[in-house]
Amino acid sequence: MADYLLEIGLEEIPAHLVTSAEDQLVSRSEDFLKKHLLHYDRVQAFSTPRRLAILVRNLADFSDSTDEEHRGPSLKVAKDSDGAWTKAAQGFARGQKMSPDDFTERDGYVYLTKHIDGVAASEILKSIATEVVEQMKFSTYMRWADYKLEYVRPIRWLVSLLDTAVVPFTVLDVQAGRVTRGHRFLNTGEVIIAQADDYEKDLADAFVIANAQTRKETIRKQIHELADRHGWHLHIDQDLLEEVNNIVEYPTAFAGSFSEKYLSLPDIVLITSMRDNQRFFYLTDEQGQLLPHFISVRNGNGDHLDNVISGNEKVLIARLEDAKFFFQEDQKHSIDFFMAKADHLIFHAKIGTVVQHMARVSKIAALLADKMGFSESETQDLQRASQIYKFDLTTAMVGEFSELQGTMAGIYAGLFGENAVVSQALSEQYLPSSSEGSLPQSRVGALLALSDKLDSLFSFFACGLIPSGSNDPYGLRRAALGMVRIIADQKWRFSLKELLTDLSGLVLAKQGAFAEIQDQNLTRINAQLNAFIVDRIRQLSDGSRYDLLDAATSKIEQGDVELILRRISFLASHADDTNFKEVVEALARVQSLAEKNPSQEKVNPDLFVNDSEKALYFASQAYFADQISQLNDQGIYDYFVSLKDPINDYFDSNMILDKDPQIKKNRLAQIHLLNEQISTFGDFRKIVTK
């Protein structure tokens, strides 16, 4: 038993890739050890901006030995008439470096069982270079010097130690050994590791906290202590903490201040300057009011901290000074002024300008507001919001802080005298900004955000800019998923298919960039878009049962997003009912038969020959197909449950495809009637019942 240490020394890895790279190194190493039948207790992982490492605990000295069976010639060929081994048999044995004495006979063939001894771990580990280190994949990668290898950043050193012994290998020109590097500035000499187990301690002595979790806790503790000492209320953004953790090897927290005069800026501007631009933690008082202080973390010790503090304060103040100037300058103008400047802004070179996009969104929003039964004042506010919502793109503030787009629109709209509904809608226009991001809270904001996404999707699809594979440069999947989430959240009911037809006919096509679109292309675009959005529903219900999703989507061709999502969860809530399987099977049987034997006929009760036909007919007369859609889900489902026995009786008692063509026709008409009702709900054939 031994411990094995592998460390890959790199130039500074992008902070957002460190943790995933550490995970990847662990899983690749575990796969490698399993593949080579090398047992171990556990794998410890380490990562800093400059290194990725694993320490394999209690690694077996040898891999498992194995027995391999090889089949030789058939007995007929292997033995001559005297029962002696033929040349062929001897040749087979020789080929396996064994003798005919080792043969076993089975099923008319000879076999050899070859014992393969375990291999020393020190031998196997040599190939960790090609099988693990060189196989690592990253979302950003580069080449350096004259090498072909693509890696996240240049590899500068490698450590490969099995207890006290180096397991040698080279990657490019870097030879693995026992020498690592400590902190860039606090430890300038080489760090020589005597044995694998010393890794964490040796690095700690060289001012590197190699364990990412330990380092993160150190930072957390330091910044809390600083905040507590001053009585500040600390806001720890987990993403920021993660990022800071991955840009330092030896953290020392420090606090800085700025003049109170900058507190007149909107909070979000201050927070963005501190958190996003400088990676500072911001602070508030008990009431949540921002304080003119910040906390940051240095990659080093506490010496000469004054320099670091004053340097960081200076940079922040320069930013805030700019922001203050922009904020004041912007307020000297008006929404009309900024909208006039927006005239030149391009939405996409193939599609047209932002102003054209807004004009379409405005029409979409009006159409949807009507469908959703918006009140007169809501409709008015929506109208106003949709005419101005991108004005902030030409403000100086958004020019400098692009991440504040939308947010600034809301803030400035309030300052320029727009009402609260309009301002809020503007600030919510980009929501949700991620697959789990928060949704617009106001109805007007939600409809504005929805309309904007819908036009973006239509425009890009119409110009053939459709996402493929993992390539989605315009974030259309995110937009479509956002749409689906907004619709579900607002419980808005409408047919996506109808809406798209209305929109593309009335609003979008035949003008601007879309003037050339032919009708048949429009149909194709709408179909593609509908399928694309239904795929996002799939993505949203990821984890729930795919069969239920298929059942709910395949018959609801109109693309009523809210209905589909509701049906999925409804079916899931009944999937464990004791009679679920039987109900589903009965309904599915009807649907299968109806699909294979289409019918346009009406049921004629005079042609019934037994009671089961009467019973099913009367049961199925409870509702017309169009009445069914008026029921709530539970009502429909209860009705289906009540059909189960009559359907089963019907199938048990009757040959549907009767010899008498009249009777056959009549029975198919009955099946068709049922199928129409069932299919308003979904396709039960897709459901997997156990």
Place this chain on the structure above:
Amino acid sequence: MTKKLSMQDVILTLQGYWASQGANLMQAYDNEVGAGTQSPYTFLRANGPEPWHAAYVQPSRRPADGRYGQNPNRLFQHHQFQVVMKPSPENIQELYLQSLEKLTINPLEHDIRFVEDNWENPSMGAAGIGWEVWLDGQEVSQFTYFQQVGSIPVDSVTAEITYGLERLVSYIQDVPSVYDLEWGNGVLYGDIFKEPEYEHSVYSFEQSDEKMLLTNFDQFEKEAKRLLDLGLVHPAYDYILKCSHTFNLLDARGAISVTERASYLHRIRSMAHSVANEFILARAKLSFPLLKDQDLREKYIGKKGIYTKKLAKRASQEQRHGGK
């Protein structure tokens, strides 16, 4: 630190340091450029397999960044100290950090970080992977491993270090505005550059002759293409630089609509691509004289070398169009 380094002290120190590290000291290129990267000592030399080590100061013009001499940080023209090392040396980060020490910046007294920043110049078809270097939170240098130049994946990777001299020296001298920097001998940056900053801003934003510039762009482009056809790489490149600067002037003037913008950038990029290609072939014809490594010579210009084949292909094309 007894006396704070002046702007020229910083330049002299960096030149001396990088010369001692094997860089050849070039002079600023005598054509308007927007960045040190556009100098042929970087843009052209980053192409092909030949080693190249150079350092130089490059005054860089960005008409849209002009602020009439009023903004403490933004300038029509700033100065970059450019270092290119190709192939990128194994200890390039350490070399850079030592250069800061030569500038009296002791890393133990500051917080120095390498923060991911991947650089891209779409008009020149150049892209690289690297970092901004932060000194106590202030970005003082850009550090890039070129991956593509002239839209061509590079044969040998150049490490480029660009020091923003005004920012770096502002930090060293601890002054609030670039105009308060001491250039040398008691003369301030403002004494030298405030007036030209004002005048160039007036010119770029108010006085430039739009019509003339639009005509110039077309003529420069035509000339660049004609020279490219003649295989006159360096004169062609000069005209591409003129196109680029003319475009920047037009852009600052607001004379180029958003739709046109993309097409102008495309025109420059496609010329940048051609000139990069022609440069490599011209060097290949000379058998890459700066390439000494025998294995690499074999790979690129040996019997079955990548460029041996390309040259042969080019020769047969020329023969087919023979006589022209």
